Amino acid sequence: MARNPATIIAVTGEDDRFAEVRRHALQRARETGATLVLFDVDARPSILESPLPTNWSGQGEEEQFGDRLSTEDLEAAGRRPIADQVREARAAGVEAFGWLPENADAAALRDYAVRQGAGLVVVPAGDDTFAADVGAPVEAVGHEAAD
Numbered sequence: 001m002a003r004n005p006a007t008i009i010a011v012t013g014e015d016d017r018f019a020e021v022r023r024h025a026l027q028r029a030r031e032t033g034a035t036l037v038l039f040d041v042d043a044r045p046s047i048l049e050s051p052l053p054t055n056w057s058g059q060g061e062e063e064q065f066g067d068r069l070s071t072e073d074l075e076a077a078g079r080r081p082i083a084d085q086v087r088e089a090r091a092a093g094v095e096a097f098g099w100l101p102e103n104a105d106a107a108a109l110r111d112y113a114v115r116q117g118a119g120l121v122v123v124p125a126g127d128d129t130f131a132a133d134v135g136a137p138v139e140a141v142g143h144e145a146a147d
Contacts, residue, residue: 004032005119005137009099009112011130012038014081018124020142022085025122028139029094036089036096037068037116040082041104041129067115068097106132 010025012018022038029036071090074083082098089096101108106129113121114135123130125140 005034007037007116007118008032008034008120008122009037009039009109009116009118009136010122011109011124011127012040012082012085012098013042014040014079015042018142021122021124022089024139024141025120026089026092026094028120028122029089029096030092034094034119035068036094037118038082038085038089038096038098039109039112040079040098040100043079043082043100044102044104067099067112069099070097074098074100104129106130106134110134 005028008025008029010018010021012022018041025036025038028034069077071083071086074080074086077100079098079100082100086096086098099112101112109121109123109130110133112118118136121130121134121136121138123134123138123140125142130138
């Protein structure tokens with residue numbers, strides 16, 4: 001019998017193009033009692049910026065953020081749409097957080113999934129960006145991504 005995942009990571013963005021992925025991940029988290037982490041693929045605003053404080057940021061800012069971001073952390077980082085998605089999951093009874101990766105690719109998703117000990121990663125079907133091994137069982141959900 002398969003073990004229930006303690007942590008589920010789901011690919012998301014600031015709009016509704018990953019709504020099906022989020023709904024599926026939320027349902028799986030509710031069924032299993034897992035914590036849900038929303039992996040924001042829109043987090044990187046430009047090649048010159050990091051979505052979270054870096055060594056060059058103001059004193060104490062880097063320590064403010066951990067590996068799982070609360071709604072307050074997400075809003076402080078300027079990611080209100082993701083904070084709202086986390087609130088929605090929490091309102092549905094799931095412990096939920098967000099994450100703002102430096103890169104929105106399979107390698108970053110794999111590194112984060114391994115660090116978090118993810119038992120399941122939910123990705124959009126047909127999106128080759130996340131087709132590689134991500135270090136945990138994967139469920140691909142939804143219609144093929146549009147270019």
